[in-house]
Amino acid sequence: MSPEHYQKFCALLEQHSGILLSVDKRYLVETRLSRVLRELQIPSMDELVERLLHRHEPALEKAVIEAMTTNETLWFRDEYPFAALRDVFLPEAEAARKRSVRIWSAACSSGQEPYSISMLASERNLPFPVEIVATDLSSRILEQAKLGMYDDLSLGRGLSAARKHQFFDRVEHGWQLKSEITRRVRFQVANLLDPVSALGRFDLIFCRNVLIYFSRETKMKIIEQLANALQPNGVLILGASESVQQLSERFTIERLPGGGMAFRLKN
Numbered sequence: 097m098s099p100e101h102y103q104k105f106c107a108l109l110e111q112h113s114g115i116l117l118s119v120d121k122r123y124l125v126e127t128r129l130s131r132v133l134r135e136l137q138i139p140s141m142d143e144l145v146e147r148l149l150h151r152h153e154p155a156l157e158k159a160v161i162e163a164m165t166t167n168e169t170l171w172f173r174d175e176y177p178f179a180a181l182r183d184v185f186l187p188e189a190e191a192a193r194k195r196s197v198r199i200w201s202a203a204c205s206s207g208q209e210p211y212s213i214s215m216l217a218s219e220r221n222l223p224f225p226v227e228i229v230a231t232d233l234s235s236r237i238l239e240q241a242k243l244g245m246y247d248d249l250s251l252g253r254g255l256s257a258a259r260k261h262q263f264f265d266r267v268e269h270g271w272q273l274k275s276e277i278t279r280r281v282r283f284q285v286a287n288l289l290d291p292v293s294a295l296g297r298f299d300l301i302f303c304r305n306v307l308i309y310f311s312r313e314t315k316m317k318i319i320e321q322l323a324n325a326l327q328p329n330g331v332l333i334l335g336a337s338e339s340v341q342q343l344s345e346r347f348t349i350e351r352l353p354g355g356g357m358a359f360r361l362k363n
């Protein structure tokens with residue numbers, strides 16, 4: 097891909113997904129797009145960029161953005177957010193005699209995050225229902241998440257043997273999540289760059305390991321949207337290396353018992 101086309105590609109990708117690429121990522125882009133080129137029989141990277149620039153081809157745009165997303169995830173990632181959910185936030189909701197708790201897993205990838213949350217809800221035997229809305233930009237990864245089917249390799253990443261046997265059934269090609277866990281989770285495509293008010297208000301938002309891909313300006317806009325999507329006193333949980341500090345004045349920082357931080361909406 098020529099340097100000019102690479103620059104134009106980066107601008108397009110950021111406009112549609114927020115994902116910001118540095119100048120030294122040209123090789124990564126070419127590697128990730130090679131499958132799209134092969135599948136759609138496009139002869140070169142430069143032609144692909146020309147088509148993205150000058151033709152309106154939603155299917156091509158979608159394939160390109162999906163190829164550029166990083167879907168890395170695991171069960172109970174970093175542990176501390178889930179320990180805090182179990183030991184702090186769900187007991188808090190119980191003490192407040194909440195009638196239900198709504199949790200948003202924004203950028204949920206292949207489902208490990210919302211399903212981990214659902215497992216905790218099952219383990220605590222709560223007096224209220226927990227509703228989990230799980231969204232991602234990629235419809236391809238959401239199709240996979242909805243199946244609730246995983247192989248040994250992906251279950252080996254963060255899931256204990258006890259939970260595997262409690263919450264999954266062995267099936268021919270892997271492990272199928274039980275409906276007790278899947279029924280709390282509703283998956284929906286949502287781009288964090290677009291308005292998300294239709295999703296409603298949440299008591300807790302997990303938006304983990306996605307802000308790292310965005311510019312400071314995009315992060316600020318998204319954090320503002322997340323603040324608007326929280327109930328009064330609601331809590332935002334970001335990835336271990338992410339924070340609202342220097343980006344938003346709308347939260348107070350809470351140190352969590354198991355390490356890490358959460359961000360509570362100021363009243």
Ligand SMILES: C[S@@+](CC[C@H](N)C(=O)[O-])C[C@H]1O[C@@H](n2cnc3c(N)ncnc32)[C@H](O)[C@@H]1O
Nearest residue numbers: 113165168169203205233234287288304305306
């Ligand atoms: C690294 S995964 C994080 C998954 C999970 N939250 C975790 O921490 O394990 C990042 C996810 O963000 C999604 N993503 C990237 N840009 C997005 C956007 N603009 N809106 C919504 N999701 C986005 C990707 O499709 C990908 O599934």
